Amino acid sequence: MELLDNLATGFSVALSVNTLILAVIGCFLGTIIGALPGLGPSNGVAILIPITFTLGLDATAALVLLTSVYYGAMYGGRISSILLNIPGDEPALMTTLDGYPMAKQGRAGDxxxxxxxxxxxxxxxxxxGLMLLAPYIARLAYKFGPAEYFALYLLAFSTLGGIASNNQAKATMASLIGIGIAMIGQGASGTARFTFGxxxxxDGIDFLVAIVGxxxxxxxxxxxxxxxKSSSIGVKLDKVRIPWSDLKDSFGTMIRGSGIGFVAGVLPGAGASLGSFLAYMAEKSWLGSKGRFGTGDPRGVAAPEAGNNxxxxxxxxxxxxxxxxxxxxTAVLLALLMTLNxxxxxxxxxxxxxxVWGLIATLIIANFVLLAMNVPMVKVFVKILMVPPAILLPGxxxxxxxxxxSLTGSYFDLLLMIGFGVMGWLFRKMDIPTVPIILGILLGGNMEDALRRAMTLSDGDPTYLFSSPIAIGLWIFAVAGFLAPLYFRRVIKKPQAITD
Amino acid sequence: MTGDRVFGAVMIVLALGYILSATTIQVPLFPDPMGPKAFPYLIGAGVIVCGLIMVLRPDPEADWPAATALLSLAFATIVMVAYAYSLKPLGFLIPTAIASGILSYQLSPRPVPAVLTGLGLAVGLFVLFKYALGLGLVPFPKGWF
Structure with missing residues (x-):
């Protein structure tokens, strides 16, 4: 079995003392980051990346640490959703709908x-799923030429743009701003562009500076x-015991939610917020009148949490x-990988x-660590949650x-980071999503490169972009991904703009 | 309404500047069929289209903060810029204590906890960065000790 061989390779990497320590630290930090309102997986991982580099961790170690933080943050987000009615991060938004009512009924522990x-x-x-599906997609992607890659990048921007904002023009604008920023500097071609002397x-604009800003x-x-204004006064947590009958009742919900969430996650650009949203909505309509969704139904916390994780x-x-x-x-994690060459x-x-397999094996281990941290030890995180924003945010x-x-040693980058911070605040006010900007800065160069190579191969014939079945399929998905939200937005009223 | 319109218009102007600047990109002696200018032109054109849509079909007005909140945001920005410039000449501890104290006061206007937050974060983060993570931070201005 090739898969088992690969897993064995993975566990031989993951089961070293150093890796395990990093995974435990990552899970712990991640759960805190997820639980604290105002810090989510993307900004939590973002502020840790520069630190990881200055520590001089090797690629596997850095990846293990930060993906553990990522998984941990996804677990931790629910804690403040349930206790404070404030989602610890965006994907945990749906968990407030039934989690907080449960907590008010004195069932916070449950x-x-x-x-x-x-x-x-x-x-x-x-x-x-990742373990089974990823090698298959990787084999398929071997057949990708520049035309297919260009279509794939378009697909990522169109699906992300469709979901991240309520306004397609704004999402597209954000993607284009990111791609435009990616053009700055002396790219692979060696031509200096937009440097203004x-x-x-x-060297271009470092995407880590943009991400942190x-x-x-x-x-x-x-x-x-x-x-x-996020008051830290929430519902009190008395004792934590295991509600076996509720767990048994919501087992089917968890499995269904996981399936829906996984598919939503695999789609380029869609992400965890969509996963939890779809899992909750699907379960709500599946159970129909048998469910008491919105009033503290245990399945109403099981569905979105299975979905977003x-x-x-x-x-x-x-x-x-x-x-x-x-x-x-994952855009932030991609930035990490690219910086690690x-x-x-x-x-x-x-x-x-x-x-790859070291990462997968670590994720399996991290899940067990996180289960232990988030069920028996959940009270530790509830205490940390009480850190007021006036201390947390200056930190x-x-x-x-x-x-x-410490990463770049330049004032210019610090000023640029502040500039991106102001921009992020302004864009958020105006409902312009910022994730497409990051994606644009990350992928803009590759996207241009793919297009130029396609044009070189075809001697400037644009029909080459649609010359293979895979490319045509990707174009169709890209157009559909861009247009579908225009239709669905009228059908489903979203609780609020979903991004993650 | 107005916010989207102004933003759309500003982006159109910026996109025109971007395209204008792209015309001056030096093309290598033996360019590929597309060359280094075409993609920036496409981006600029796309931004102009999106900007026009924002001008013509703006969303409902964003919930803009009151003038006082805007002032405190501007002040926070100035504090951060000053912090960026002072890190090297003044070392880590003093600028960090002052900057995080001010930010803390802005988040919750109680002077004593803000001062304590500033001092605590400066010392705490210094110990964390310097000794736990081994970053080469300079605590005080050169020549003090």
Whole structure:
């Protein structure tokens, strides 16, 4: 069995003392990051990336640490959803709908346990799905030429844009701004563009600077504007016991939610928020009048948590196999890989099996660690949750500054980071999504490269872009992904703009 | 309404500048069929289309903050810029204590906890970065100790 051989390779990497310690640290930090309102998986991972580099961790170690943070944040998001009625991060939004009513009925402990187990089921099944599906997609992607890659990048932008905003023009604008920024500097072709004689711009704009600015610094501005109005007074948590009968009742919900979430995660650009949203809505209509959704139904916390954690795993599939991230956080992880000189894509599976399978094995281990942390030890995180924003957010700012400064050592990058922070705040006000900007900065260069190579191969014939069945299929999905939300938006009224 | 319109118009102007700047890109001696200019032209054209849509069909007005909130945001930005410039000449501890103290006060206007937050974060983060993570931070301005 090839799969078992690969897994054995993975576990031989993952089961070293160092890797395990990093996974435990990552899970712990991740759960805290997820639980704290104002810090989610994408900005949590973003502020940690520069620090990871300055620590000089190797590729596998850095990836293990940060994907553990990623999985941990997906688990942790539910804690403040349930106790404070404030989603700890965007994907945990749906969990407030039934989690907070449960907590008000004095069942906060039950809600935390059920959602913790649901997170485990979702994340575990998604990791299995990742293991089975990823090598298959990687083999398929071997056949991709520049025309297919160009269509694939378009697909990523169109699906992400369709979901991230309520306004297609704004989402497209955001993608184009990102791609436009990616053109700055001396790219692979060696032609200096848009540098205006500024030496700092010759190397282009570092996407880590943009990521930390748009995600972390912008968050600080948003909090200052609202005067840190997230009161830390929530529902009290008395004792945590395991509600066996509820767990048994919601088992089917967890499995269904995981399946829906995984598929939503695999779609390029869709991500965890969509996973939890679809899982909740599907379960609500599946149960019909048998469910008491919205009033504290345990299945109402099981569905979105299974959904968002499964989507988190699913989102790793396109990121690892195609180099196209399925969500905001996987975009940040892609930035990490690119900075480590690892190019995700089909060749990653043959060139660096230690990285891929080590990562998968770590995810399996991380899930068990997270289950232990999030069910028996959940009270520890509830205590940490009480850190007021007036301490947390200045801390986030300082960590961002030190991280970027120790990475690049330039004032220019710090000023650029502040600029991206202001931009992030402004864009969020105007309902312009910021994740497409990141995706644009990350993929813009590759996208142009694919297009130019396609034109070189075909001697400038644009019909070459539609010359293979795979390319045509990707174009159809891209157009459908862009147009579908225009239709569905009228059918389903979203609770609020969904991004992650 | 107005916000979207102004933003759309500004982006159109920026896109025109982007395209204008792209015309000056030096083309290598033996270019590929597309060359280094075509893709930036496409991006600029796309931004102009999106900008026009925003001008013609704006969303409902965003919930803009009051003037006082805008002022405190501007002040926070100035504090961050000053912090960026002071890290090297003044070392880590003093600028961090001042900047995080001010930001903390802006989030929750109580002076004593803000001062304590500033001092605590400066010392705590310094210990974390310097000793736990091994970053080469300079604590004080050169020549103090």
């Amino acid at each position: 809600a935390l346990v059920i959602s913790g187990v649901a997170s485990f089921v979702g994340a575990f099944l998604a990791t299995i 500024n030496l700092h711009l010759l 748009l995600f972390a610094v912008a968050e600080v501005f948003t909090f200052i504007e609202s005067h840190g 499964a989507a988190a795993g699913g989102a790793l599939v396109p990121m690892l196999t195609l180099g196209v991230p399925g969500s905001g956080t 690892i190019t995700p894509g089909p060749t990653l599976f043959t060139d660096r099996p230690d990285v 986030v700012t300082m960590i961002s500054f030190v991280g970027i400064y």
